[in-house]
Amino acid sequence: MDRQLQIRILVEGGIAALASVISLVSLSKGLRSWFENGSADLPFLLCCAALVVNYVFSQRFVARLLDTAVTSITAARRDLLARATLGPWSSIQERQRERSFEHCQRLLEQIGVLLPGLSIAANMLILTVVAYAYFWTVSVSGALLILLGIMVLASRHVHHMAVARRYLRQAEIAAERNAGGVAEILRGSIEIRLGKARRDTMLTSVDGAIADWDTLRRAHGGNVAELFSWINVFLVILSALVVFIFPRLGIVSAAELPTLTMVLLFLIRPLAKFLNTVPDIVAAEDAARRIAEIRAALPSPEFRPMPSTDADMPFETITLAGVEYSYTNARDSRGFSVGPVDLTIRAGEVVGIFGRNGSGKSTVLKMIPLLVRPERGEVLLDGLPVGSESLEAYRNLFCGVFQDDHVFSALPQGGGFDRDLFYDMLDFLDIAHLVQVEADGRLDYTLSRGQRRRLALAIAVAEGRRIMILDEWTADQDQSYRQRFRGEILWRLRSHGLTVILVSHDEHAADLCDHTLFLSKGRMQAAPVTLSEVA
Numbered sequence: 001m002d003r004q005l006q007i008r009i010l011v012e013g014g015i016a017a018l019a020s021v022i023s024l025v026s027l028s029k030g031l032r033s034w035f036e037n038g039s040a041d042l043p044f045l046l047c048c049a050a051l052v053v054n055y056v057f058s059q060r061f062v063a064r065l066l067d068t069a070v071t072s073i074t075a076a077r078r079d080l081l082a083r084a085t086l087g088p089w090s091s092i093q094e095r096q097r098e099r100s101f102e103h104c105q106r107l108l109e110q111i112g113v114l115l116p117g118l119s120i121a122a123n124m125l126i127l128t129v130v131a132y133a134y135f136w137t138v139s140v141s142g143a144l145l146i147l148l149g150i151m152v153l154a155s156r157h158v159h160h161m162a163v164a165r166r167y168l169r170q171a172e173i174a175a176e177r178n179a180g181g182v183a184e185i186l187r188g189s190i191e192i193r194l195g196k197a198r199r200d201t202m203l204t205s206v207d208g209a210i211a212d213w214d215t216l217r218r219a220h221g222g223n224v225a226e227l228f229s230w231i232n233v234f235l236v237i238l239s240a241l242v243v244f245i246f247p248r249l250g251i252v253s254a255a256e257l258p259t260l261t262m263v264l265l266f267l268i269r270p271l272a273k274f275l276n277t278v279p280d281i282v283a284a285e286d287a288a289r290r291i292a293e294i295r296a297a298l299p300s301p302e303f304r305p306m307p308s309t310d311a312d313m314p315f316e317t318i319t320l321a322g323v324e325y326s327y328t329n330a331r332d333s334r335g336f337s338v339g340p341v342d343l344t345i346r347a348g349e350v351v352g353i354f355g356r357n358g359s360g361k362s363t364v365l366k367m368i369p370l371l372v373r374p375e376r377g378e379v380l381l382d383g384l385p386v387g388s389e390s391l392e393a394y395r396n397l398f399c400g401v402f403q404d405d406h407v408f409s410a411l412p413q414g415g416g417f418d419r420d421l422f423y424d425m426l427d428f429l430d431i432a433h434l435v436q437v438e439a440d441g442r443l444d445y446t447l448s449r450g451q452r453r454r455l456a457l458a459i460a461v462a463e464g465r466r467i468m469i470l471d472e473w474t475a476d477q478d479q480s481y482r483q484r485f486r487g488e489i490l491w492r493l494r495s496h497g498l499t500v501i502l503v504s505h506d507e508h509a510a511d512l513c514d515h516t517l518f519l520s521k522g523r524m525q526a527a528p529v530t531l532s533e534v535a
């Protein structure tokens with residue numbers, strides 16, 4: 001929030017609160033002079049004018065505060081979206097596993113729900129401060145005594161809020177464990193239903209998190225209830241002090257008592273409202289702190305998106321020059337290293353990457369479109385390194401079907417997507433009768449895993465890019481389709497002018513490639529006579 005806005009909010013809140021107090025004081029004065037002299041036009045007029053000012057400014061104050069908070073939440077949501085779409089792929093994968101994005105969205109939602117109450121509480125706080133300031137004009141000693149009481153209450157508040165913060169934080173961790181466990185149960189819903197031991201283990205773990213959340217939230221409820229009791233007792237003592245004790249001690253005069261009683265009654269309402277909102281303020285403050293922490297740990301966008309990118313950018317070669325990448329592994333101090341790898345991909349070629357499970361094929365494949373950034377070596381496009389300014393255009397050369405592929409619920413709009421070619425590909429891949437495309441591009445289908453990968457291939461082809469990446473596309477296909485892939489499908493991809501980079505365990509696929517790369521334990525290996533010889 002910029003300083004000018006802060007000042008504006010404070011001034012508007014201050015004017016609203018001052019107008020409230022003026023309206024009350026003038027009403028009290030007006031009533032007194034009406035009873036005593038039978039006329040009180042001026043105070044009543046003042047009261048009405050102050051009420052109008054109060055109406056206008058408190059509305060402005062709350063609306064501006066809400067507006068500012070909503071603007072910050074919207075900015076945070078857009079920032080998360082930018083990081084999710086433009087952040088480095090490998091870090092996003094990592095964060096998604098930690099469910100940071102989901103968590104942030106939930107916290108933002110939580111703040112959104114608390115916002116109206118918080119804005120009104122802020123208005124109440126200013127009102128309380130102004131009403132209290134009025135006390136000083138009537139009785140300094142009375143105001144000092146009230147200050148003493150407020151300080152005692154504030155110390156209880158600080159204590160209870162520290163406890164509340166601790167409970168809320170621990171409850172949030174338990175809720176996260178619960179959500180993570182339920183998500184895992186849903187992902188493994190088949191295995192859970194087939195194995196009692198597995199189900200019992202998961203249930204014990206998730207139920208433990210539920211029990212922890214239950215205990216912590218109950219403790220939080222007890223703590224908040226105790227604080228509310230303190231607030232109630234304080235407000236009763238405060239009223240008794242001002243109305244009964246102060247006049248007897250001569251701290252306020254009998255003439256001032258009606259005005260003070262009115263201001264007091266008026267002060268108690270916003271004070272109670274504000275104090276009761278404090279747990280929500282703590283919860284919102286805690287959520288905002290967690291959001292700030294999560295956002296600081298989330299990777300920033302890798303590049304500035306371009307207004308438009310040439311979907312058909314020509315290229316001649318892509319070269320991996322001595323690229324290397326290492327995974328650190330908490331359980332294995334050696335981790336896993338891939339490279340150095342040298343590979344040149346020429347436009348129009350079919351390039352195959354082969355090797356056993358865990359030999360680093362997918363890692364090399366992801367280094368080609370720079371989804372995984374090599375720690376050493378370079379990726380060159382037509383002999384030139386790909387800088388962050390050309391990263392988006394470079395990545396736009398690629399489409400593909402990856403091992404953990406995702407078929408979006410709707411077809412891409414624009415960007416060179418060829419609907420006719422898509423329908424043609426559905427037909428070519430024998431799934432046209434199983435896929436329905438709605439008028440708005442949404443896809444409606446029920447497909448087996450192998451068929452879903454055919455749909456992913458149809459979409460990728462229709463996207464009209466220059467390079468197709470296929471990571472073990474045939475792994476889920478039946479024998480006849482594997483054969484078809486080696487013949488017809490690969491031929492069809494070539495006929496569309498596509499450069500194909502494929503990872504495969506299929507012995508026969510190597511024969512169809514113009515260029516091959518064999519990997520063993522992350523290192524390049526000379527071409528073996530048969531694939532089973534790859535070490």
Ligand SMILES: Nc1ncnc2c1ncn2[C@@H]1O[C@H](COP(=O)(O)OP(=O)(O)OP(=O)(O)O)[C@@H](O)[C@H]1O
Pocket residue numbers: 327328329336355356357358359360361362363364
């Ligand atoms: N995100 C990661 N963090 C840590 N290690 C990883 C990660 N991804 C892969 N690895 C490790 O890197 C090695 C190579 O993985 P990669 O997926 O590149 O192999 P692959 O040859 O494609 O295997 P497969 O044929 O089974 O798909 C594996 O041993 C794996 O443990």
